[in-house]
Amino acid sequence: MKVLLISENRTTTLVSPFPLGLAFVVSALRRAGHEVVVLDFMFLEEWKEKLRTTLDSLRPDAVGLSIRNVDNQDMHNPAFFLSSHFDIVTTIRAYSDAPIVLGGAGFNIHPSGCLRYLNADLGIYGEGEEAFPLLLDAMRGDKFEKVPGAVWKKGDHIIVNQPQYLSLPARWASPAYGDFDVTAYHEAQSELPGCITVQNKRGCHMKCIYCSTPLLEGTHCRSRDLHQAVSEMTSLHNEKNIQRFYIVDNVFNFPFSQAKDFCREIIAQGLKISWQAIVNPAFGDDELFELMGTAGCRFISLGNESGHELILRNLRKGFTLDNVRKAARLARANGIRYACFLLLGGPGETRDTVMQSLDFVEELSPDLVTLKAGIRIYPGTHLETLARNEGMIQNDQDLLHPAFYLSPAIREWIRDYLDKTVGKRENWKL
Numbered sequence: 001m002k003v004l005l006i007s008e009n010r011t012t013t014l015v016s017p018f019p020l021g022l023a024f025v026v027s028a029l030r031r032a033g034h035e036v037v038v039l040d041f042m043f044l045e046e047w048k049e050k051l052r053t054t055l056d057s058l059r060p061d062a063v064g065l066s067i068r069n070v071d072n073q074d075m076h077n078p079a080f081f082l083s084s085h086f087d088i089v090t091t092i093r094a095y096s097d098a099p100i101v102l103g104g105a106g107f108n109i110h111p112s113g114c115l116r117y118l119n120a121d122l123g124i125y126g127e128g129e130e131a132f133p134l135l136l137d138a139m140r141g142d143k144f145e146k147v148p149g150a151v152w153k154k155g156d157h158i159i160v161n162q163p164q165y166l167s168l169p170a171r172w173a174s175p176a177y178g179d180f181d182v183t184a185y186h187e188a189q190s191e192l193p194g195c196i197t198v199q200n201k202r203g204c205h206m207k208c209i210y211c212s213t214p215l216l217e218g219t220h221c222r223s224r225d226l227h228q229a230v231s232e233m234t235s236l237h238n239e240k241n242i243q244r245f246y247i248v249d250n251v252f253n254f255p256f257s258q259a260k261d262f263c264r265e266i267i268a269q270g271l272k273i274s275w276q277a278i279v280n281p282a283f284g285d286d287e288l289f290e291l292m293g294t295a296g297c298r299f300i301s302l303g304n305e306s307g308h309e310l311i312l313r314n315l316r317k318g319f320t321l322d323n324v325r326k327a328a329r330l331a332r333a334n335g336i337r338y339a340c341f342l343l344l345g346g347p348g349e350t351r352d353t354v355m356q357s358l359d360f361v362e363e364l365s366p367d368l369v370t371l372k373a374g375i376r377i378y379p380g381t382h383l384e385t386l387a388r389n390e391g392m393i394q395n396d397q398d399l400l401h402p403a404f405y406l407s408p409a410i411r412e413w414i415r416d417y418l419d420k421t422v423g424k425r426e427n428w429k430l
Helices: 020-031 047-058 082-095 105-109 111-118 128-139 182-188 213-217 226-240 256-268 286-295 309-314 321-333 351-364 382-389 414-423
Strands: 002-007 035-040 062-066 100-103 122-124 150-154 157-160 196-198 244-247 274-278 297-301 337-344 368-373
Touching (some): 020 128, 035 047, 062 128, 082 100, 100 111, 100 128, 105 213, 111 122, 182 196, 196 226, 226 256, 286 297, 286 321, 321 351
Parallel strands (some): 002 035, 002 062, 062 100, 196 244, 244 274, 337 368
């Protein structure tokens, strides 16, 4: 089949995120024998005209629309993105009769809601590398029952099949970086050293009460072949002069033996680059951070979320403040800059816990601090259960439209206080 794949995201916060998930799907579709054309909206000013001409010239048999985010996850300045996505779907309908297939991280969190809101034809819930080719095959006879992760309509109902996670590394091909303007993504970054994204593993065993990742990728960590991942970075460096990378694993340093092997592979290949990653303070030792520094890691996100032990336990973060202090100390000792993130307003949050969190971050003296008050409630998380039990959301409330958990003890004053706090610090951001 002829397939048009669209990356709709044009939102940039700190970085312009490379659409890595879609790049993996491009490779998988080509491997299955399909003709694929990619349309990336990130740097397009006139996307409607480009979409029209592409549809006219290609005449696709299917159009895949990757949805990265449904909203901006900001309680105080909310933005709902699906209205602009509806504009994309409407434009596709005007110039093509091809079925529209939805996918992407944002869609995976709200598969039924997105399909219904956008009035699309089909969707893929979960990983698309194997599911999308199977879905295309099933389209010939409308037989979607056995397609893992298929989202489809049966009368007035929307059916969401259970996903089947890839067995790695054998069935995980390299992403199709060549179908995207990696140079433009590389040059677009300013505040953070990480840029072109690379993924070593999927899945997360952590039990954070608000996080959707285990629901999307599973709770079992599945790792790629490290030589393959580093070889992709080497090719981008040699062929496109890409100097900066972002390792997008949800937890780079778990298992930390694998993280060490990744660093050793970079060192063994003599790759002179800089990269950043997301680090969980619960895992790691002196050797890991030394290897990271030697391998070119120059920035990490510590992901501490709070600076108070009670709140860390309530959020089920799985680490302590001493773990955070140790990770920050080891990073600094090995030439690695680091960012801290405070996610304020969760269960048990009070004025005292907020103040102690701010004091804790001051103590760490990170290179960048981002703060957010109010936690986006995602369906299927423990936070959703808490919010419903506490009457913060209604039992029949649709979480496609953003709803937030914010502790009543800080609700009336937290935003004004954070505005003043951030205004006094150059490297603190809301």
